[in-house]
Amino acid sequence: MKKARFYILILVAATLLQSACTKTFLELDPLDAPSEAVYFTKPEHFKAAANDFYNKMIGFRPVDGSSIYNWEDKGSDIIDGGYGWPVALNASDIYWNNPYKYLRGNNILIEKAREYTGNAADITRYVAAAYFFRAWHHFFLLKRFGGVPIDTIVVNINSPELYGPRNSRYEVIKQILSDLDVAIAGLPLEAAIAAADKGQVSQQAAKAFKARVLLYEGTYEKYVGNTTDGDGVSTGAGSKGANAANIPAYLTQAASLAADVMSYPDYKLFNDLDSLSYYYLFVLEDNLSNPKGLTKANNKEFILYSKYDYSLLQGNANLTHTGAGAPTRKLADMYTCKDGLPPSASPLFKGYAKMRDEYENRDYRMRGMVGIPGNRYWGFSSAFGANYTLANYIDLFNWPSSIKPYYPDLYNNSNTGYSNRKWSSEHPNRNDYQESYDYPQIRLAEVYLIYAEAKCELGNGSISDADLNLSVNKVRERAGVAPLTNALIAQHPGLTMLGEIRRERTIELQNENTRFTDLFRWGIAEANLNQPAEGVVIQYNGQPTEFATAVNPNNNLPIYRASVFPYGVNPANGALKLFAPPTAPMTRKNYLTSIPQDQIGINHALVQNPGY
Numbered sequence: 001m002k003k004a005r006f007y008i009l010i011l012v013a014a015t016l017l018q019s020a021c022t023k024t025f026l027e028l029d030p031l032d033a034p035s036e037a038v039y040f041t042k043p044e045h046f047k048a049a050a051n052d053f054y055n056k057m058i059g060f061r062p063v064d065g066s067s068i069y070n071w072e073d074k075g076s077d078i079i080d081g082g083y084g085w086p087v088a089l090n091a092s093d094i095y096w097n098n099p100y101k102y103l104r105g106n107n108i109l110i111e112k113a114r115e116y117t118g119n120a121a122d123i124t125r126y127v128a129a130a131y132f133f134r135a136w137h138h139f140f141l142l143k144r145f146g147g148v149p150i151d152t153i154v155v156n157i158n159s160p161e162l163y164g165p166r167n168s169r170y171e172v173i174k175q176i177l178s179d180l181d182v183a184i185a186g187l188p189l190e191a192a193i194a195a196a197d198k199g200q201v202s203q204q205a206a207k208a209f210k211a212r213v214l215l216y217e218g219t220y221e222k223y224v225g226n227t228t229d230g231d232g233v234s235t236g237a238g239s240k241g242a243n244a245a246n247i248p249a250y251l252t253q254a255a256s257l258a259a260d261v262m263s264y265p266d267y268k269l270f271n272d273l274d275s276l277s278y279y280y281l282f283v284l285e286d287n288l289s290n291p292k293g294l295t296k297a298n299n300k301e302f303i304l305y306s307k308y309d310y311s312l313l314q315g316n317a318n319l320t321h322t323g324a325g326a327p328t329r330k331l332a333d334m335y336t337c338k339d340g341l342p343p344s345a346s347p348l349f350k351g352y353a354k355m356r357d358e359y360e361n362r363d364y365r366m367r368g369m370v371g372i373p374g375n376r377y378w379g380f381s382s383a384f385g386a387n388y389t390l391a392n393y394i395d396l397f398n399w400p401s402s403i404k405p406y407y408p409d410l411y412n413n414s415n416t417g418y419s420n421r422k423w424s425s426e427h428p429n430r431n432d433y434q435e436s437y438d439y440p441q442i443r444l445a446e447v448y449l450i451y452a453e454a455k456c457e458l459g460n461g462s463i464s465d466a467d468l469n470l471s472v473n474k475v476r477e478r479a480g481v482a483p484l485t486n487a488l489i490a491q492h493p494g495l496t497m498l499g500e501i502r503r504e505r506t507i508e509l510q511n512e513n514t515r516f517t518d519l520f521r522w523g524i525a526e527a528n529l530n531q532p533a534e535g536v537v538i539q540y541n542g543q544p545t546e547f548a549t550a551v552n553p554n555n556n557l558p559i560y561r562a563s564v565f566p567y568g569v570n571p572a573n574g575a576l577k578l579f580a581p582p583t584a585p586m587t588r589k590n591y592l593t594s595i596p597q598d599q600i601g602i603n604h605a606l607v608q609n610p611g612y
Helices: 013-017 043-056 094-115 120-145 169-186 203-223 246-262 274-281 329-334 364-369 444-458 465-470 472-478 486-490 497-508 515-521 525-529 597-602
Strands: 302-306 439-443 534-537 575-577
Touching: 043 094, 043 120, 094 120, 120 169, 120 203, 169 203, 203 246, 203 302, 203 439, 203 444, 203 515, 246 444, 274 364, 329 497, 329 534, 439 444, 444 465, 444 472, 444 497, 465 472, 472 497, 486 497, 497 515, 515 525
Parallel strands: none
Antiparallel strands: 302 439, 534 575
């Protein structure tokens, strides 16, 4: 029997349904190994098959060996995790295998819908969901590999499509957008989704995702162009279908779709926990997970999300203590001061002499996402929990008072000196691997940022204050930061409007699988990723900082020991250097991952990406 690039050629729909209840936590008439012929005969069969699609997005739980939630952020310039971009030939790649396996499930449902003899209206939303996820997986493949073979049919082992060439990225984008148009036409509005089915994809989610795709491709084609395409004969997937007119068209559509989603009352920014709203948005589980006793029902910001539940589907990832990587010097300096200006331009910035100085007068997201030395945070398991009194919150719970304040350990460990708080639970009854808050696939804040960026790109770097107020300034308001305006930028020649919008996107979406993709589509990955990651400031204005001289009261050891950091301190900014420059520097070829060698061995029509 021939091996095929889709790896698993299944001919029964039962395989699709092995975890169908894990999205909506429903059991839908379990059957013993039904065949396709007898299975897709009722609307509930289509619903059960469609439910399984939701389990195939990257979230907290590993899926078929896929890495967890932040694989695109770790190892970038803002989250320390070593160098994370692809630099060599891949022998095999689960990020090729899995999407094609999942596409087969989408195609089976679409094919069976054509054969369905019942009322087509009863299965419309499930068919639309199949088109949505077919677009979702093709987009995942496009971002990683560029042009790939388009898969829209249910193949068998003799299908010639298994051994066909790659489609160009332009052809793949055309297919993605076409599938999303079908999905948008058939999906229900959020308001029409029953309470028991909340979490299923809505029409607005499909529009928001299409806006994401359009912004990505519009900027990729603008800043990267065809430099990663290859000729399609000896390298790459070629440039068939490329059209410069698509760039403004895509950006215009992205802004229009974002504006449409922004207009619905179904969604709003989560802003119910004062200056720490951004932090609690990501760990909101039940009334014990936050100081005001809110639940997931209070979160209207997530437009599409992976659902988790403590009793039915836990996150199964090490989230609270080691799961997200540490912020770098670059990220810390990207948070603006309350006047809306970066530290380099703001008179409110207090410098680095004391450990807590750089946190003063800053964006609330910095306080919410980065541990402040001397503050008390979460403990571990049911014996500990957050001390909301010490965190300046009302005392709702009788937490233990023995939780030690946080201080970085730069004496034994060569870390950045910053601790990550995103995805770190303060629930008193949760251990690692048990956290059960939802994972956002698309949320309203991103839609605001899509709108602002698309408008600014269309304006060649300019955007009106009115458009800023409709979009990015809503995000800044939650962060306690002054509005972004043209007048503010005009006072500081070193700042650009597009640069500030990109800054907002970086801060808002950090650790949500966006950073590598953004650097690639902006065409600036080489400049950003070839610089070694840095940590806290050890020398400031010619003097040692408190990090360099203080003793950790938790263990009576110095916080910092120079010998732990073999690369020393950057003389330009006094920050700890964490690594030597990369031995394999980022180049334009690394914007795309190599096509897996085992796939090329199976299908000789596949041509490798340029430079590999």
